[in-house]
Amino acid sequence: MFNKLKNFFWSNQRDEETDRYIIVQNEEINEDLKQHINALERLGERYSKDLESEYKSKFESDGKKNLKVWVCRDIDGDQIQGLTSDQCLEGEYRSQIAINYDGFTDEEDAYVYYIQLWGCSRGRKSIGGLYDLSKYDLKKEIEDTLSEVLKET
Template sequence: MFNKLKKIFLSKQQNEEKDRYIIVQNDEINEDLKQHINALEKLAERYSKDLENEYKSKFESNGKKNLKIWVCRDIDGDQMPSLTSDQCLEGEYRSQIAINYDGFTDEEDAYVYYIKLWGCSRGRKSIGGFYDLSKYDLKKEIEDTLSQVLKET
C-alpha cells in the first residue's frame, strides 16, 4: 500500500513540475520568444536580488551564512562569464535561479537549489521549456524554496 501511495505522490510531483513550463516546439523558437525569455530572466534577477537581501539575516540567524541567489546561465553545462539572455535561443542554453549558502567555491555553478527558467535543446527536433508566469508565481516559488531550505538542518 505504501509503495502505491509513494508512486502516486511521485507521479503527481512530476506532473506538477512539468505543468510549470510551457513546452516550446522548434517552429515557436523565434525572436518573440526571445523577448519573453529576456523579460522572464530580468524579472528573476530582480526577485533574486530583492529576496537575497530580505532573507540574508534569516539565513544567518539559522547558521547559514553567505546566502546568494542569482540567475545562472549555461550552454551545455558550461557557464561563461559573457553569457547573457541575448543568447537564449542558442542550442543547449539553460537559465535558472540558483540558490546557495555556506562555502561558495570560485565556480559560480556550485549551488544547492535551483528553479528552472528556460532550457532549449537543439537537434533534429528542437524543443524548449519556458517557466509559465501565467499560472505560477515565480517570486512565491523562490520564497517557498528559501523557506524549505531554512527548515532543513
C-alpha cells in the same frame, strides 16, 4: 506570441514539476520568444536580488552564511563568462534561479537549489521549456524554496 505558447503544455498526465513549463516547439523558437525569455530572466534577477536581501539575515541567524540567489546561465552545463540572455536561443542554453549558501564558489554546479526558467535542446527537433508565469508565481516559488532551505538542518 506568449498566449500562443500556452497552447504547448505537456499532456494532462504531466507531474507538478513539468506542469510549470510551457513547451516550445522548433517553429516557436524565434525573436518574439527571445523577448519573453529576456523579460522572464530580468524578472528573476529582480526577485533574486530582493529576496536575497530579505532572507540574508534569516539565514545568518540560522547559522547559514553567505546566502546567494541569482540567475545562472549555461550552455550544455558549462557556465561561460559573460553569457547573457541575448544568447538564450542558442542550442543547449539554460537559465535558472540558483540558490546557495555556505561556501559559495563561482565554479560550475556550485549551487544547491534551483528553479529552471528556460531551457532549450537544439538538434534535429528543437524543443524548449519556458517557466509559465501565467499559472505560477515565480517570486512565491523562490520564497517557498528559501523557506524550505531554512527548515533543513
